[in-house]
Each structure stands twice: as structure tokens, then as C-alpha cells.
Amino acid sequence: MKKRILLIDDEEPVKEFMKKILARAGYDIFTASDGLEAIEMLETLNVDLIILDMHMPNMNGIDVLRHIRKYELTNKPVLMVSGYHDADLGIESYRLGAYDFITKPEQTEVILKRIENGIKIGEIIDFNEFMKLELFMAKKLQKYIFPETRYISDDLDIYSWNLPLSDIGGDLYDYIHFRNDSILVFIADVSGHSISASMFTAIVKMVFRNAIKVSEDPGEIMTIVNRELSVNLPVESFVTMFCCRVDCRTGELKYSNAGHPKPYIIGKERTVEIDDHDPFLGPIKDMEYTTYNAVLGKDEILFLYTDGLLDIIDEEYHQVDLGRFIGKLTGKEFYEKDSFNELIAEISNEKLIRSDDCTVMVIRKK
Secondary structure: OOOEEEEEOOOHHHHHHHHHHHHHOOOEEEEEOOHHHHHHHHOOOOOOEEEEEOOOOOOOHHHHHHHHHHOOOOOOOEEEEEOOOOHHHHHHHHHOOOOEEEEOOOOHHHHHHHHHHHHHHHHHHHHHHHHHHHHHHHHHHHHHHOOOOEEEOOOEEEEEEEEOOOOOOOEEEEEEEOOOOEEEEEEEEEOOOHHHHHHHHHHHHHHHHHHOOOOOOHHHHHHHHHHHHHHHOOOOOOEEEEEEEEEOOOOEEEEEEEOOOOOEEEOOOOEEEOOOOEOOEOOOOOOOOOOEEEEOOOOOEEEEEOHHHHHOEOOOOOEOOHHHHHOOOOOOOOOHHHHHHHHHHHHOOOOOEOOOOEEEEEEEEO
16 A cells, blocks of 8 residues: 655645655655645544645644644654754754654655655554554453452462563463362463463463363363463463462362472471472473372461562672562561561562562462
């Protein structure tokens, strides 16, 4: 499709000359003889570039450009043209968003090259607008993927926190309360960032929710999820996931780990790393995942996190040891407004440098 250019100039000979060279170069040309006519046209006309003369009756080029920007008639590139050089007008044009400024007369080859540059800038603008819309939609989608950040019951509490590296990320968590008074929880990290990762998180959650219709056993759930993801994710993508089912009354913990960072059981008397794990989800289609057992004691917590927590760097560019964060939860009674908030304040400290999405879940047995 031909690119469309609006040429705004009050001199007929100039307009005719420009129309000929632009038409010969393959552009569709629309013309206006003054600023008021151009503004009226831009109310309904979509163009890819505007060529705007500086000196015209009724409204000069600066006034036209100022009106376009104020009322957001278009975000397309504007090439300013003047019959003589004026540094102040040039500076004001750039301040108002013109991408280039040329003085008449100018060589045809130079004019065409500057127009070509403007068309390319317009394509970048269009792409950026498209990406903004995609990011907005992906962000809305992720809003519905995540459950409430806190779950409070008589026997078990869950506290969650997520900080994506950009507007949207590849971390995911979910929890489901079953009628037999147990809770199934998972935390996952999809490889990659931004829009593609956010779309994959939607797939992971859908596959997980379908898997729990078949089984409540973490290992079997992981096996089903892996089988589905191996045929629905690109070859280069993978997912790490920790899935567990907790008996709210007894604290019995059944879990399966697909290459996810090792969780911890933390209490007043002990801090235990849960070491059992299998390969991450996706690459090995027929992988069978194992269910392991543990016990979450009274007033103990299960500390889950994604690997973004392992990649944090302090203000002196030293990697922050995981023990620094675990220390916020160790050896003290766990309360909502105490340990968890203290931990999150530490992770989100502006002096720390993060290079990946960060997610933390804490499950407390009362």
C-alpha cells in the first residue's frame, strides 16, 4: 500500500513541483493551502507523513504544529520547510516534535531521502503504538491469571508477592482450596520476558487447572502439565514449577519440583531446604514426575520463590545471598504485618538491582 503524505504549503508552484516528485517516488499526495485547511483535513484523514511550510497566511507552520500536538490530531512525523533559515524557528519546531527541518530550495534527492527517513520513523511510531496496545492487553490478561495475594483461614495462611521486571512478566502462582481441607499450591517461572512470557503463563495456568481435574497428586499433576506443555510451547521455551498439596489440619506436605529453586521450611527451631527435584517442564515429553513427602509443623512456614530472588545485586554490585532474605523469616513468630512485609521491603529496596521477575509465596501452618 502506498504511503500517504499531506503537503501543506500556500505557494501553488511549490505544491505542484512537490506533488510531481512525490508521486513519481510512489507516494499518495494530499494537499492543503493553509493551516486551517490542513487542520480540518486531519480531523478525518490518516496520513503517514506531513510536510509543513513554515510561512503561510492565517496560521504559520509553528501554530499548525502546536495545534496538531495539543489536540493530538496525529502522531505521524512532521517535516518542516522554510524559505529561509531561522535558528529559533528550527529549535521551536524540534521542541514541538518535528523530526527534521529543511530550507527551500533543496535538492530533490535530499528532499526524498529526508521524506524516506520520516516514513521509517512513522513505521517505528506505529510499531511502538502496537506494542503499547499488546502490552496493555497482556497486562489485563495477567491481572486475571493471578489469585488474591493473601489467603487467610483457621489453619493455614498464604501470602504472595510479585514484582515483574517490566510491565508484565513470566512468573506465575496459584492456589486452590479443596473440599477435603487441603490446599494445592504452585509457583512457576516461564522462560523469557514480556509479551511472549505473559502469554505462556496463561497457557501454563490453563493446563494446570485442567490437570487438577484428573489428579490431586503433585507428581501426577506435573506429569500431565509437562505432557501438554511439551507440545504447546516453542522448543526453546521451558517452565520451572514447584507444586505442593498441604493438609491444612495436619501440615502433611506432598510436593513435586520441576527444576524450580529449592523451597525452605522455616520455623523457630529449624530451617530446612527441600532438596528433591526433577527436570523442568517442557523439553522431555514422557518425563514422569515424583511426589515427595514432608511435614509443615505448627507455626512453621513454607518459603517459595522464583529465581529472580537469586539474581539480585546490591549497591556495590555484589550478588545478594539468599540467606539475607531468609533471615527476615527465621527464628521469629510469623505475622502478616511483621516478617512478610519486612521481607518484601528488603527485596523491593530501591538500592538493590533486579534483573528478573521476582515472586515470593509464604505458606504458614498455624
